[in-house]
Amino acid sequence: MPSDEQVERTVDAMRLLSDSTRVKILCALAQGESYVGCLAELAGVTPAAVSQHLTKLRLAGIVHVRREGTFAYYSLADGHFRELLEVLLGRGLATVR
Secondary structure (H helix, E strand, C coil), rough: CCHHHHHHHHHHHHCCCHHHHHHHHHHHHHHCCCHHHHHHHHHCCCHHHHEEEEEEHHCCCEEEEEEEEEEEEEECHHHHHHHHHHHHHHCCCCCCC
8 A cells, every 4th residue: 555645746746747738738848848939839828928838847746847057858757657558548559658
């Protein structure tokens, strides 16, 4: 049986995944590193909205940010989130592969 802490972390992560824009962002990041402008275009939302979502995902440890000068590049923190997306969306989904 998982500990209460493990259960709470899982519930928090699932709450973060309950937003369609975040799922789109994560699917894009499952394909590789990207930046806010590109993610906004792929998700069909404003760069400001993507930035807010990325902040939440970064604080939860789901995405990682790499800074290069004034640019920030985002990626999935580890392969576990990619695997989770594949399971949740179906293994044949081309946008995650």
